[in-house]
Amino acid sequence: MLTRLYEHKQISLREYQEALAEEVPANRRVWPFLAPHFCLEIKKRYSQESQVITTIDLDLQVLIEALVAAEIEKLESKGITNAAVIVIDNHRHELLAAVGSADFFNVRHQGQVNGYLAPRSPGSTLKPFVYALGMERGLITPKHYLEDVPVLYGGYSPENYDRAYSGLVSAEGALQRSLNVPAVNLLADLGGEALHELLRKAGFTTITPVNHYGLSMVLGGCEVNLLELTALYSSLACGGRYYSPKTRMVPGTAPPKTLFSPGVAYVITQILTEVLRPDLPACWEFSSLPKVAWKTGTSYGHKDAWSIGYNPRYTVGVWVGNFSGAGRPELIGAETAAPLLFDIFNKLNQHSAVQWFKQPSTVKQREVCALSGQKPGPHCPTLVTDYYLADCSPDTECAFHQTYLVDPETGYRLPPHYYSSSKALTEMVYVQYPPRIASWLEKNGRPIDKLPPLLRDWQRLRPGRVPVIHSPSPDYVYQLRPGAPREYQKICLEAAAGNDVHKLYWFIDGEFLGSAAPGERLFYLPEPGVHRVVCQDDQGRSAEVKMVISE
Template sequence: MSPYRSNFFPKVTKQKIVLLVKRFIILSVAFFFLFLSLNVLFPLPDKIAYSTIIRDANGEIINAYLTPDDKWRMKTELNEISPLLRKTIVAKEDKYFYSHPGINLFAIGRAAFNNLLHMKRTSGASTITMQVARALEPRKRNLLTKLIETFRAFQLEWKYSKDEILQMYLNLVPYGSNIEGVKAASLLYFNKEPDHLSLAEITALSIIPNRPSSLVVGKSNNAITKERNRWLQKFADGGVFTKKEIEDAEAEPLTSVRRTVSHFIPHLAYKLRKQSESINIKTNVVLNTQLKIEKLTEDYVRGLKLKGIRNAAVVVIDNKTHKVISYVGSAGFTDTTDGGQVNGAAAVREPGSTLKPLLYGLCIDEGLLTPKMMLNDVPVNYAGYAPENYDKEFHGAVTTEYALEHSLNIPAVRGLKLLGKEKLIQKLVAADFKQIQKDQNKLGLSVILGGCGASLEELTGLFSAFANNGVYFSPQYLQDAKSKSVQLLSPEAAYLITDILSKVNRPDFPLNWTATEHMPKIAWKTGTSYGRRDAWSIGYNKAFTVGVWCGNFSGAGVPELSGANIATPLLFKIFNSIDYDSDEEWFAPPKGCELRQVCSETGLPPGPNCTNLISDYFIPLVSSTKVCGHLQEVKVSPDSSLSYCQACAPQTGYIKKLYKVFDPELQDYFRATGMPYQIIPPHNPQCERIFKGEGPNITFPVNGAEYFIDKKHPEPLQLIAAVPADVSKVYWYINERFYKAANKGEKQFFVPEEGAVKISCSDDKGRSKTIRINVRRIAL
């Protein structure tokens, strides 16, 4: 070889090759560590805000919300990227996407050559990865921006898989106006999910990002179709799709226009969006049922507005699945006359009498009551709390079922006193009553009359427990939610309450429900809050539990507002709409629920003198077995002027008579109302025996209370005591000094001294009771 050729082609030794390889490796490692350092110093801005979408029970999108930057950007999941969508986008945007490391050197070289040749920008070299980088961090386009995009592309390839990068591209690509991402575009332009798009639709969408201001769906459909077909021919020339697929796509017309996003269930959607971190919220709402109930509610409230009642809310629960299938927060979300955007289903309001069924069920489970057992509906005072009935009347002794059917207040308070308010409150807390949980330490006996806070959501969930053998299942608003369960009542108690609430001969049957309208087979309870601000009606059968609230969000009371006449007609209409003539069998008595004969006067198992017997349900080993003693055999003088006890009865010269025995408070009620009743004659005054048992019950003043008396004009306090039937006279003592003797039922008054006052009352049987009060004299 000539020296010339030797100098031109210097000899490459093995050592030089090794040196070059080492240098390459060192340089590569240096670049790698530089990349890692820059990756830490300048992290990838890959936090993408997506629109929250709300789906119904069938998976259809029924509501959605803009992103914080006011974009319709709905996340396309990996499983929603169909093979056709992937194939089309990759073929159009970056056919070497799955083989390059984020940048395409060949494309860069080709673009540079063409741009230099024509002395202007004729083509780009951006890969799908680089387009994602540009969308994540928009900048002014120049050489520095291109270098930054290249670095970001490497970051993307380092952190994500190719499919994930493609997913990000499909979620960020602009489609004109405030629409970003293929999912938002496919829904707003074609009303379908991205995995249902055809080849023609995908291709049409793929060209819009190149000219989003001039290619507008609905306005530029002819231009979009022309450009679409041009790309379809490119696909055909490149063998991407078959001739038949291309022909079908070209023949497909483009008639789309921009649609609006659905905004169904606005109240529930907003509530769930605030509570959930998910951007894809799947509810259990059945849209057809929802739309029916919304229309019924809107139409019904329209007729109430003349009465000054402007709103209503409805919740419907499927009793078998515990899913909330319908949720109406107001009669009209866009109605501004009474705050239509307020969520009446979630609002905390006074529940009226709606908690009474749970109370009576708990009393049944505690063995305190059965349906035919008697409760006294007479004036009562519990430490200064004197409840009244809705009609301001008293009814004497009434059965438990009568008290519940007529929603009497005094028997309910009496039942709560027997049960203990803590037990009721514990059950309500277990049933997710949030406001009651917050206020549980300051709630009193008035809780059973609505003196607490509850929402329609909570009350409807509570009543669904009666339809599920007494088991409360937390209502399921979301498809993937798990429902907790709590045994509130026994199946027996739940059935007995259902049996009472399903009777139609009730005073709370709506007066305006004409005989021509269909009466659904349901159990229901009404409630009206203090001041007639809230009307409730909650009903259930085996299939559904429906809760209805009517009133004004302003809190204004209306004289005509009541659960019976305002809320219940809407409840009936809803049941007739969703479960008309249901073939479901009605609730059957559980095995642990049996019938027994009881005395009609007391509802207790009959004693030896009981003759009028009726049937009543009871729970063996739970219900009271106390025998009725309402008729008492008494030894009296022949003229019935004196009665004798066993100790003072003479050997001869007396007769035996049966007398009805009444509670002292019932006797007071009879006397106050002028009702005649049988009185046991006064006991033999010569008897020296001291009797055991309950003595007088001082009902006023109230034990432990503090009373304020005017210094200048002190008014006397009344002395009231309830005494047993065999008492005829009582004796009052003030601060251990005898004050006055009085006949039973006679009113007495005294002017107390300032400070602590001890008051005692003794009866003519030697029994006594003592209370203490505190008196302060002030200038009034």
């Protein structure tokens, strides 16, 4: 062939000799097969165009594909067969790497499924956004207390991962320990819709327009995909502004959507950056970890392990699981997905030194009560430093550390502002817990301050905390089971009260039913109809709920 070309003067002698010297390939060369899931997506989306220049960083993509394959090889013996990874450039808002599975050609483990677009339960990975909303709406600061006690929401009772409760936790502690109950309480305080609205605003395609998820959404009771979830985390690295990540090189960026203020994004980032987090595997060397703000998640039934992290430059999302949906006990975010996340950050940080986020001018620090996290009152014994936002943080004074007056002669408590010219009164400091926390602490054998009885003449209507009725729930219709005796269908009455309360009195439709201590249960023989349930404490303060019983 070459000789004929030379003889017909189609190539020069030099070209002929050079061509002869070149080795003839023994096999057909393998076509480059890079970023297969991503390329398929691009081909689908831009099918009319002959050439698309994408944002994928090929070196990084190849590197991460290799890391994913190596990690899954290690995990395969445990029945864990796939992983997906997304890397976003926070400055340019571009998708730099997108790995959809461990091995595209592995038919047995459905390697062609695109893991970064597959809708999965997010586990705890949405929690930081509920805390961000709580901060934005002025409900919390990092040290502000949250209740971590059993609570019932119309038949739904969230539990913590370890089924234990702490009574009282700081917001940052609750987020770092990924506690379920405080997160659900916070979402309930936000109005339940808040997280759904946020995900809709960030364009989550897996979330239905109507919010039928309820409060369990914050615990992973919905579906997300890794790409959209990682983009949402990227907003925390971009001062609270959400950008839909670009996938091809076109000029300009779509205008961002503001999800949070820069101050809120900064404070949440500081909380997620705490390195000594209890959910870190014990075997890790903390000193060698790159500085990353991060959160893990594990879905119900151990089907999905998530780990998402960011620094000012990159946001990385990792999902590990099985496309068959099979759960494995080892599928835990902190143990299965986090090592891959940190491997990737270690590689990324080799390329560029990272300067950490700058504190926005709206973020300030102040001293707060160590127990309540609220602005210190005159009787708070211990103070700690806390971040707050100049424009939207709670400003109330500590409601926990209170004083009362005692008549040293009789031992009776005196009403606040009582004045006597004839004798010296003793002022005592005590801790007044919110009702639910007080009754939980007491039930669990933790000592709480009990107030001495009030001077008899003053035991009338008093200001202060009213009882909190836990049961019956006003959001619930108590359906009687036909045929079953009413005795077996009694409805529980239970309320919490402040720790100045010893007894609660229960009334149904104005009739006295009985008395019980705070946290103690009474039972009501159900009568169909709508009833008015009143709970009055021994100080005269009362609460009421509607109880609906249907046949």
